[in-house]
Amino acid sequence: MKKLLLAVVLFFTASIVMPTYTKAANELIDGKPVNVSLSDDDYRSYSFILKNKNRIMIRVESEVPKLTFKLKEVNGTSVPVNPVYLNDGRKDNPQIVVYELDLNKGEYIIELHARYDSGGGKVNLTYSTGELEDMTERIPLAFNEQVEGFIVRNHAQDVYKIELEKDGYITIFLNGLLRKETSLQVLDYRDNPLLTKTLKSTVTMPAQFNERIALSKGTYYIKVYNRLNDVEMNTGNYTLETSYQPTSANDQSANNTFADATPILFGATTTGFLGRTDTTDYYSFIVPSKGDFTINLISRLPKSTTVALYNQYQNRIKTETRNTSETNPYTFNMKIENAEPGKYYINVTSPKGLIEGGEYSVTPLGFGITTFKDYDMSAYWTSAFAWGYHNGIIKGQSATKLLKPYQKVTEAQALAMMFRHMFGTQDSTKWQWYDSYYDVARAEGLPIRTMPNEPVRRGDIARMLAYLYTGTHFSERDAITWLYNNHITTGKNPNAPQDYANFAPNELMVRAHLVAFMHRADQNGLQPYK
DSSP states (O other): OEEEEEEEOOOOOOOEEOOOOOSSOEEOOTTOOEEEEEOTTEEEEEEEEESSOEEEEEEEEEOOSSEEEEEEETTSOBOSSOOEEEOOOOSSSOEEEEEEEEEOSEEEEEEEEEOTTSOOEEEEEEEESSOOGGGGOOEEOOTTOOEEEEEOTTTOEEEEEEEESSSEEEEEEEEEOOSSEEEEEEEOTTOOEEEEEEEEOOSSSOEEEEEEEEEOSEEEEEEEEOOOTTOTTOOEEEEEEEEEEEOOOSOOSOOOSSTTOEEOOTTOOEEEEEBTTBOEEEEEEEEOSSEEEEEEEEEOOSSEEEEEEEOTTOOEEEEEEEEOOSSSOEEEEEEEEEEOSEEEEEEEEOOTTOSOOEEEEEEEESSGGGGSTTOOTTSTTHHHHHHHHHTTSOOOBTTTTBOOTTSBOBHHHHHHHHHHHHTOOOOOSSSSTTHHHHHHHHHHTOOOOOOTTSBOBHHHHHHHHHHHHHSOOOOHHHHHHHHHHTTSOOOSSTTSOOSHHHHOTTSBOBHHHHHHHHHHHHHTTOOOOO
16 A cells, blocks of 8 residues: 655644534544545545644555545635545555644644546545554565655654665665655664665755665565654655665574584685674584684674684684775685684674675685695685585596586586485496496486596486486476476576576586586485486
């Protein structure tokens, strides 16, 4: 539902008596809703009388596409509220307008007019001297949807509710045309203000807000309001729109203490996010043998970042604080020499009380795949290879110290990587090393060519993976669709349609792609069918 909150302040106090108005206006009873059906070009009038001065509230819920609302005194004097035109009412989405007025004693008439060619419709009208419940309504606001509102006197406000399913950045676009100034506030779920800002505005020169805030997942509120309670004429329209960009952080667990530190691997890059409600993260990693290691951490957090390193006894062995920002990131390289084997911890902290948040990335170096010559910390396959190496899926070439991520995968190598991960199968000790993998493939009925030293097609790999995760033998096209649907592949071109052609089934599979497929399946919680 759409909602506009209008407040007119005449600075009076009052009480209610029974109306004495005797013309063709229907009597309104304090707090009792009135339902009326209006036809095209139809008028209805409703009356009430105030013996003394008091605040009243009027709520109009209209399904009429073109409805005019007027408030007058019986003697013909207009209350200083211009006629309001409600042009957005629909049967399935009524328009709601709430008026808050401080009126002098006297008799008043509310006039409703379903304008010509409006088609008519139903209207619900409520008059009250008490607070209406929906004065505090939090209006759900979808991202990338523009809404319009109208603010009037005496602290009038509209409050919108947004939900973040994941840590990320919201951008608020607000054009305020209030006659004096427009105010914006962002609140957390407890109504604590995270951002408060006021800009000068006029009916011809809007206040233009463009605010970007990094927030943790959760519920938040956006308030558009008039803070000038002593300025009677600070009224006007506004438009509001928000956008949302989820963080790229792959660390989404609660890792705020040593006890729940997130395990990370040598060579794998982990992206984290710190916001106003989450200012510290902990990670753990294992040093397998005595030697040197380096913690590479690139921070884009606002203001500053503190990185601390702890040993297995949770004693701090090194700490460093640097000024950082999204536009001026800083790269930490914390090197520890002759480190003893065991568990170590990394703690990343941002200043408390910040409105903005930000991202950082952390990569342990010195062991695992980082010892290979062709290791590339910035490559897309790095984290997948770190996972594969840690779990014995890939071994690299020990003699040359090469991972060869872009090398074509032979049929035997592909079977070995898949079955080491899924079934724990190991190299054969008899005859050829790959015999054990072919035995499993034949038992499973996989579409193999029994050409162990020949590169394998991407389409054949798709069929094998789809079967091994589901137990169903798919056609090649259906297997590729299954990979798309389960977020195992994005296709050769992530920006192109996810179809058969974009998967390039006749091209030959490379090591990086196959390991990345299995890594994504593991991250998505997919398990072999048996």
